[in-house]
Amino acid sequence: MADSDTYWPAVRATRLRIADLLEDLTPAEWEQESLCQGWRVRDVAGHLALVPTITTWDMVAVAPRARFGPDRINTVLARRHGSRDPEDLIAAIRGHAGTRRTAKVLDTRNALFDAIVHGQDIALPLARQLPVPAEHSRQALRRVWAMGRPFHAERRLAGFTLRATDTDWTTGHGPEIAGPALALLLLSTGRTACLDALHGDGVDRLNATQTHR
Missing domain, CATH: 3.30.1050 (Nonspecific Lipid-transfer Protein; Chain A)
Known part of the structure; x- marks a missing residue:
């Protein structure tokens, strides 16, 4: 992977900043709509918590319910994991901040932009600051x-x-x-x-x- 010496530290730092932001949110903010259409803040957090540990089987298992659409599969999983307690989601994001894997059908080269963009999906609608180098x-x-x-x-x-x-x-x-x-x-x-x-x-x-x- 290009720039691998800087890439994964950037991913880890971004995930940790998101965890810090989530720790500061009120219960009402967790339920607000994010910039990601159809996803609440907690759904985005669920997605971010899941990405480092998701398997291809996890995606296959929900595919029929999602009518086999990649975006719909992503949404089903995000909402499912977003229903977890905020403390569990924050702990998962923080605990796997340095994880360098994901499902085989996905691409670890997407980890950085995924974290950065979804972090802003949370922060901007809440008028929160989430700086990114x-x-x-x-x-x-x-x-x-x-x-x-x-x-x-x-x-x-x-x-x-x-x-x-x-x-x-x-x-x-x-x-x-x-x-x-x-x-x-x-x-x-x-x-x-x-x-x-x-x-x-x-x-x-x-x-x-x-x-x-």
């Missing part, structure tokens, strides 16, 4: 843009230049969308809550595109 967001951006499915960032954002203002990362051609690497990562994974943090000639065009979807 720019270098960690840069590593995550590189993976999201290389992987294609399910985000298809290169295709969705074709016609724009994306440029991080806090680290060395840029891609694309066309009107510029510039801002923190974290905001660009959220945009690249289909989140629009970051748009206020972005600027450049491409932002108005992007906003118009979002409005007409």
